[in-house]
Amino acid sequence: MFEHPLLLAFWERHGPAPFHPHPVPRRDPFRVLAESIVAQQLSTKAAETIAGRLWQRVEPRPEAVLRAPLEALRQAGLSRSKALALKDLAKKAMEGLFQDLADLEDEAVKERLCGVRGVGPWTAEMFLMFGLGRPDVWPVGDLGLRRAAKALFGIEGEALAAFGEPFRPYRSHLAWYLWRSLESSPWKGP
Structure with missing residues (x-):
């Protein structure tokens, strides 16, 4: 499904993200x-x-x-x-x-x-x-996302929006994986 090696590496480490095309949990x-x-x-x-x-x-x-x-x-x-x-x-x-x-x-x-x-x-x-499981949301204003992008890739500020572009249409997945990286052991990369 993912063509980008970074998404594949994250998927192997953390499993599928809860967004389309993966099954999306039904929530009120x-x-x-x-x-x-x-x-x-x-x-x-x-x-x-x-x-x-x-x-x-x-x-x-x-x-x-x-x-x-x-x-x-x-x-x-x-x-x-x-x-x-x-x-x-x-x-x-x-x-x-x-x-x-x-x-x-x-x-x-x-x-x-x-x-x-x-x-x-x-x-x-x-x-x-x-709420909707949309696969391509890139919340560049999120502090956790900013912290993870800086820690893992040295990406900061305005560069964060551009960093997400190659991951379309799966930027929600990337965001979720970056958040997971804050909870787990240090990232070794793909």
Whole structure:
């Protein structure tokens, strides 16, 4: 499937990435986007902890989040801004935010999602990847991706966008592998 030797080497080390054309895990879009909002500017571990506390207090459904007092969301560890963003997400989800979303092109999905309070390009890109399984998202604003690209290849700043180009149409896969490299032993290369 992959023609690029670096993707093949990553695939051999970490297995298939969870994006098309590989099987994509089915996840509730509301929950995926809510957890992306929670994860903004947090480590993976901190985000998982807060999301776990949140879903212990409130069922991960738009109706439940709308009914929940703001203070219940705050007690899970959310900032006021993130709690208000989740309330707006719940309201817009009930109004049809996710209707036919999977049928839209990436830019149209981003445009629709960025209409939700607290959702910007990074959050929309995470949804494209982990909510819809899109194979060619290249989230150059992600700090983990930037850190991995610098550590493994010495790629920084503006050069990161160009670095991803040879990996089209599998840049989501590359991003996922770069994130995995931060969790594992040092990379020896292909």
